[in-house]
Amino acid sequence: MGVEEHFYTCPYCWEQISSLLDLSAPEQRYVEDCEVCCRPIELAFSVEDGVLGDFSAQTLDA
Numbered sequence: 001m002g003v004e005e006h007f008y009t010c011p012y013c014w015e016q017i018s019s020l021l022d023l024s025a026p027e028q029r030y031v032e033d034c035e036v037c038c039r040p041i042e043l044a045f046s047v048e049d050g051v052l053g054d055f056s057a058q059t060l061d062a
Helices: none
Strands: 003-009 016-022 027-033 040-048 051-059
Touching: 003 051, 016 027, 016 040
Parallel strands: none
Antiparallel strands: 003 016, 027 040, 040 051
16 A cells, blocks of 8 residues: 555646555545645545555535
C-alpha cells in the first residue's frame, strides 16, 4: 500500500485535476482546493486490499 495518483474532474470548473491519494487507510474524506479555480472540493474514497474503490469529488455546500 502506498500513494497513488488519481485524476478526476473539478465539480466547479470541470477541469481535470490530479491528486495523490494515500491508500494506507480504508476510508478517507477531506477537502482539497482545485488547482485551477481554487474552490474547495470534498474528496472521499475507499480502499480495499490496497486498491482504490469508490471515489467522489463534490462541491461543498455553502
